[in-house]
Amino acid sequence: MSGAGVKRGRPPAFDRTTALTAATRLFWEHGYEATSVGELTRAMGIKPGSLYAAFGDKKSLFKEVVHTYGRSPVGAFIGTALEEEPTAHGAFRRILCEAAAVYPDPSHPAGCLTISAATNVTVQDAEVAAFLRDLRNANLAAFETRLTTAQQQGELPAAANPRALAAYFAAVIQGMSQRARDGATTMELTETAELALDAWPQAQD
Amino acid sequence: MSGAGVKRGRPPAFDRTTALTAATRLFWEHGYEATSVGELTRAMGIKPGSLYAAFGDKKSLFKEVVHTYGRSPVGAFIGTALEEEPTAHGAFRRILCEAAAVYPDPSHPAGCLTISAATNVTVQDAEVAAFLRDLRNANLAAFETRLTTAQQQGELPAAANPRALAAYFAAVIQGMSQRARDGATTMELTETAELALDAWPQAQD
DNA sequence: TTAATTATAGAGCGATCACTCAAGAACGTG
DNA sequence: CACGTTCTTGAGTGATCGCTCTATAATTAA
CATH class of the missing domain: 1.10.357.10 (Tetracycline Repressor, domain 2)
Incomplete structure (x- = not known):
């Protein structure tokens, strides 16, 4: 195996946890469907491409939000x-x-x-x-x-x-x-x- | 004044109360925003033009639904x-x-x-x-x-x-x-x- | 019959939806 | 330096959103 912990390529410009917290606030306030991906990217400070690369689609992001919320x-x-x-x-x-x-x-x-x-x-x-x-x-x-x-x-x-x-x-x-x-x-x-x-x-x- | 109760022009082809009941079921089940005008017209059996002529916009229709519901x-x-x-x-x-x-x-x-x-x-x-x-x-x-x-x-x-x-x-x-x-x-x-x-x-x- | 009025059907408007893609920038490794 | 890899950017996808418009059908009044 190659080194498991070695980071290669351009590093992410945003903090994943911080972005997830911003998404949580929006979903918490307005709910799943009334929160648009455009609002999410704006609040998270990232572009759609980065969101989909980091969290999958909107539904996956929401489930991750709920999961994290349930452990807070x-x-x-x-x-x-x-x-x-x-x-x-x-x-x-x-x-x-x-x-x-x-x-x-x-x-x-x-x-x-x-x-x-x-x-x-x-x-x-x-x-x-x-x-x-x-x-x-x-x-x-x-x-x-x-x-x-x-x-x-x-x-x-x-x-x-x-x-x-x-x-x-x-x-x-x-x-x-x-x-x-x-x-x-x-x-x-x-x-x-x-x-x-x-x-x-x-x-x- | 001209006759107040006289109906002129082409008569409506749908029953207003029945259409309102169909809209009520949809709003009741899915809520305001998750119910689209397309779903409403299909369930009410009318075309968008008829809906907007009879009930105003989507928001007015919803308020009329709530009002009627509150009196049922x-x-x-x-x-x-x-x-x-x-x-x-x-x-x-x-x-x-x-x-x-x-x-x-x-x-x-x-x-x-x-x-x-x-x-x-x-x-x-x-x-x-x-x-x-x-x-x-x-x-x-x-x-x-x-x-x-x-x-x-x-x-x-x-x-x-x-x-x-x-x-x-x-x-x-x-x-x-x-x-x-x-x-x-x-x-x-x-x-x-x-x-x-x-x-x-x-x-x- | 003709005119006026109202409702219909169906196409289509701009805006927004969730989502994708190509090009380039930023990193570690040779 | 060049190379491979990963992330960012910004334009742009087809689909659907609420809503409107036009042409036509159906009715009453003159």
Whole structure:
């Protein structure tokens, strides 16, 4: 083999991560189809040829954006809380409170990219919508798994319904993302989070 | 004046209401920008010239669709429940249960048109997104008004927060619409509705 | 019948879409 | 230096976008 780490040819004039961040902001704000390649190249500071050489086509760029977003602090806080918190109640309390803090944060577009970036798509881009829908439904399944475990460990009463609770919290979180895009503040969303937690099952006595 | 009700010239070959219904289904399913004029004319059974003569431009057609939708049973059930139910608790219980029944109904596209038809728009169509956002926020204000009245009439305890409750139910409903578009069934959404109602303030004793 | 009016069908407008290509510039290696 | 390789540039591809125009068909009024 020839040297694996040797760089040959003209070096790229742009930072790949920086360009990806610019693309993320656009897709986050306007969604997949409402963001044109022309807007992307302008925001990323590169020409179409460079974009297609570095990221493939528009769909591949979007998937890479979603993948990177899901591994960023803003995009991964749900999975992190599910893993780190010792109790399911603590995990969902933390998820809701962090969503209230993160979704309206003015340092990035409002709401969750995964929830809102492919709501309106043409027939020929249905695959992109399905891609995000699968991510959301996988998240729902993770909620249910965490709640089922909590019930088996005795944290949740036997009468509780882990699947229904998971769907409920998924709906609340998706609604909070929508409300943030409509202008809701962290204060309002925190109140929403607190009310949402009132639905947590209480042990029957 | 000449006769006001007299029809002159060639009569239209299509039914305006039927055409509007076809346009509604498309906008409901794919949203404003992801629905092309070509798809609209094909579904409505008319040519571009007829569409523009009868409805103005694409934006005017969309606004008429939203207006008509808001006056249909499917689009008006929230306002109807707020008016008809004697208690605020009864109103929100009915709203949530009807949302669970209506949003996944296979006789029309899933979810609520007002919630999801203009999530992803280009910069030049920001006005359309603002149009629906204003409708959603007006709905939120109606929730708050209804809850404030309930508190003044003693239905809600003094410690309750009408604004926070309104925002909470708005988020839940928007989340239920999203979940319906992701495949949630009436059964699942009914469970979500029941859990959501657990947050209703209880009188302190 | 003739004129006035309105709706139709179908071609086609400029602009923008995602995307590609050819030419040249910037690098490491001989 | 020349060579191979990679990246940048800028023009330009066909397709589709929202929308308009013209010619003609269908109706009522005179």
